[in-house]
Amino acid sequence: MTVNIIVCVKQVIDPEAPPSSFKVDEAGKKVVPPSGVPPVISPFDENAVEAALRVKDAQGGKITVLSMGVNLLREVVKKPLSMGADEIVLLEDEAFTDGDSWSNARALAMAVKKIGEYDLIFCGRQAADWDDGQVGSGIAEILELPCVTVARKIDVANGKAVVERVTADGYEVIEVSLPALITVSNELGEARYPTIKGIMAAKKIEPLVWTPADIGLEPAQAGAAGRKMNLEKLYQPVHEGKCEIIEGESPEEAGVNLALKLREAKLL
Amino acid sequence: MKFQGVDYYQIDELLSEDEKMTRNLVREFLEKELEPLVVDAFHEEKPLDMRALAPKMGELGMIGACLPEEYGGNGANYVTFGLICQEVERVDSALRSYIAVQFGLVSYAIFRYGSEEQKQKWLPSIARGEKIGCFGLTEPNHGSDAGAMETVAKKDADGWVINGTKQWITESSVADFAVVWAKTDEGVRGFIVERGTEGFSPTSQSRKGSMRASDVGELGFSDCRIPLENALPEVKGLSAPLSCLSQARYGISWGAIGMAMDCYETALNYAKEREQFGAPIAAYQLVQEKLVTMLIEITKAQLLSYRLGRLMDDGKANYAQISMAKKNNVSIARMCARLARETLGANGISLDYSPIRHMANVESVYTYEGTDDMHTLILGQDITGIPAFRRQL
Ligand SMILES: Cc1cc2nc3c(=O)[nH]c(=O)nc-3n(C[C@H](O)[C@H](O)[C@H](O)COP(=O)(O)OP(=O)(O)OC[C@H]3O[C@@H](n4cnc5c(N)ncnc54)[C@H](O)[C@@H]3O)c2cc1C
Ligand SMILES: Cc1cc2nc3c(=O)[nH]c(=O)nc-3n(C[C@H](O)[C@H](O)[C@H](O)COP(=O)(O)OP(=O)(O)OC[C@H]3O[C@@H](n4cnc5c(N)ncnc54)[C@H](O)[C@@H]3O)c2cc1C
Numbered sequence: 001m002t003v004n005i006i007v008c009v010k011q012v013i014d015p016e017a018p019p020s021s022f023k024v025d026e027a028g029k030k031v032v033p034p035s036g037v038p039p040v041i042s043p044f045d046e047n048a049v050e051a052a053l054r055v056k057d058a059q060g061g062k063i064t065v066l067s068m069g070v071n072l073l074r075e076v077v078k079k080p081l082s083m084g085a086d087e088i089v090l091l092e093d094e095a096f097t098d099g100d101s102w103s104n105a106r107a108l109a110m111a112v113k114k115i116g117e118y119d120l121i122f123c124g125r126q127a128a129d130w131d132d133g134q135v136g137s138g139i140a141e142i143l144e145l146p147c148v149t150v151a152r153k154i155d156v157a158n159g160k161a162v163v164e165r166v167t168a169d170g171y172e173v174i175e176v177s178l179p180a181l182i183t184v185s186n187e188l189g190e191a192r193y194p195t196i197k198g199i200m201a202a203k204k205i206e207p208l209v210w211t212p213a214d215i216g217l218e219p220a221q222a223g224a225a226g227r228k229m230n231l232e233k234l235y236q237p238v239h240e241g242k243c244e245i246i247e248g249e250s251p252e253e254a255g256v257n258l259a260l261k262l263r264e265a266k267l268l
Numbered sequence: 269m270k271f272q273g274v275d276y277y278q279i280d281e282l283l284s285e286d287e288k289m290t291r292n293l294v295r296e297f298l299e300k301e302l303e304p305l306v307v308d309a310f311h312e313e314k315p316l317d318m319r320a321l322a323p324k325m326g327e328l329g330m331i332g333a334c335l336p337e338e339y340g341g342n343g344a345n346y347v348t349f350g351l352i353c354q355e356v357e358r359v360d361s362a363l364r365s366y367i368a369v370q371f372g373l374v375s376y377a378i379f380r381y382g383s384e385e386q387k388q389k390w391l392p393s394i395a396r397g398e399k400i401g402c403f404g405l406t407e408p409n410h411g412s413d414a415g416a417m418e419t420v421a422k423k424d425a426d427g428w429v430i431n432g433t434k435q436w437i438t439e440s441s442v443a444d445f446a447v448v449w450a451k452t453d454e455g456v457r458g459f460i461v462e463r464g465t466e467g468f469s470p471t472s473q474s475r476k477g478s479m480r481a482s483d484v485g486e487l488g489f490s491d492c493r494i495p496l497e498n499a500l501p502e503v504k505g506l507s508a509p510l511s512c513l514s515q516a517r518y519g520i521s522w523g524a525i526g527m528a529m530d531c532y533e534t535a536l537n538y539a540k541e542r543e544q545f546g547a548p549i550a551a552y553q554l555v556q557e558k559l560v561t562m563l564i565e566i567t568k569a570q571l572l573s574y575r576l577g578r579l580m581d582d583g584k585a586n587y588a589q590i591s592m593a594k595k596n597n598v599s600i601a602r603m604c605a606r607l608a609r610e611t612l613g614a615n616g617i618s619l620d621y622s623p624i625r626h627m628a629n630v631e632s633v634y635t636y637e638g639t640d641d642m643h644t645l646i647l648g649q650d651i652t653g654i655p656a657f658r659r660q661l
Binding site: 014016017018020036037038074075078079082193194195196197199200202203 | 270272273275284285286288289290292293296297327328329330333342343344348537540
């Protein structure tokens, strides 16, 4: 059985960018995109692309990349194509900006419907910018699909997926019928590198670009206008680091002193 | 990615999607896989293990990117090759040496002057990183004046017999084969000599103060007999090895930018954090002047190489234009390395920071592929019509 997979990937500010470049516009309640720091694909989404490529390697199939935003840099969002994905759909329109988990999940779900044929939808477990981790399950809910979160391994056979799901103290194994939505965690393993061959192939793939109207959404239902959640305040917390060296005559005594200190601070 | 690039004049906007994607790929790969190995390799003068690393680079397509697909490449353009060189040299010149030799010197020589069998035999395997080649032109007594080489090849009924010594040869001891240039009755010709051929002895050189992460050494030929079909058939004369040098020099012009970028970035970050006399040293005019000088020179070098790359892609670049970019960019990289090292104070002499390593490496780059002086003379001849290389005493 060949498998059709849709992978949702988000373009985010590079989480490895120097912290000094991170700025918040408190009045506008927005993160200011740092100048000179190119965006990247959210790292968990790269794991999701890798998961899809592994299924494709094993079973054959087609991978469609789905990405939403504005100013989507082609050299960034097309990266999954250079890794081996087949097609790309972009929801690219001013109207899609500043959505919350709900309006984002809704737009993506509508796009998935329009794409039509799929057995699996993969998302990263959470996006590296807001870390909400809700869009994946949101899409599943809207499309009335089963959803398995934080996957570390996915095997597809006989119309079912067997998923290893990360838990606090290990993992559980879940069998789910298809179609299904799975969010993927970094425990799946590092994403493969693109190849220059893949880059040359990706160059020839033109993205399909859709607006809200193309997926049957009123502008008032997308992005900021479609939010159900209100962001009250956005600010940069001030980190204060204090360091105290706990001494002792011997390493043992220092250890005891440290334990006492920690108990005093109600940390033990 | 840790490194965000130095792009004061929005030169990125001039790059195509695939050029940027390739640059990003190479940058990401190097940061994860190779950067961590470089300092120890340099410190201990234990050349990077290209036998192990090359297949990884080959899998990505970094080595033969510009070769046509039928020979294992990806048909990428010269700007892409330049960007690859830039990224690898940002990490260490030894890696750029490897790439420039494999593509610019060895593959190009075979691609341009080899027989179809030679191309099929060597090019795809070099591109995959399975085979490594080296390029023997320089000799103990003849460097800049390569035309005066003493290595000779004599033809008899069963093949060629080579005698002579090549020195300062990159990847000499690891290479599976050498492309060697020797004098024959028909002029200078190129020969493919495989490792293990009787009379062929490659050795590696140590106690280097520069390019310590690179394998450099000697190739000895003593009645070394090779089959007739190992000669590169399509050329006779010194113009052949010189045309290969043009390819590598072009790559070096970009590599030098990578080196300079790394020095600039290191110095800038350091200056913003390091406090003396109650303020970050970046607050002092003398330090700002150094940083600004570096940035201006890097930006000019970027524009030079970018334009040269587009000319190469249009088939319009000439060797003197390549000389200008090699000469200028390596000189400014040399200056940036020194300025960055100065800015770091005593930390600047520690291998924990990259500038002192680049500063040592750039001395090789300044000398090989035509010394800085040679490029002045090439340009001088081009604009005056008068060669100033030779004089009668
Ligand atoms: C790390 C490293 C790797 C190398 N790898 C390779 C390789 O893979 N293959 C290869 O074939 N070679 C290689 N080389 C050799 C390199 O190409 C030569 O070192 C270079 O061509 C200079 O030759 P030379 O060292 O003999 O210096 P010389 O030619 O002896 O020059 C010495 C000095 O005299 C100056 N000079 C010479 N002639 C003139 C003139 N007419 N007018 C004014 N000044 C002049 C030069 O500019 C220089 O400053 C490598 C060198 C190094 C350091
Ligand atoms: C091999 C070696 C041996 C040494 N041995 C000794 C030793 O035996 N004893 C000892 O005490 N020290 C020793 N030193 C330390 C040496 O004296 C210091 O490195 C030197 O004083 C510079 O200080 P720094 O490294 O902290 O650089 P910094 O003072 O941090 O300077 C960094 C850069 O900022 C510039 N800068 C700083 N302030 C200003 C300003 N106000 N305006 C403009 N530019 C500014 C500097 O010129 C430099 O380029 C040694 C250093 C080395 C490398």
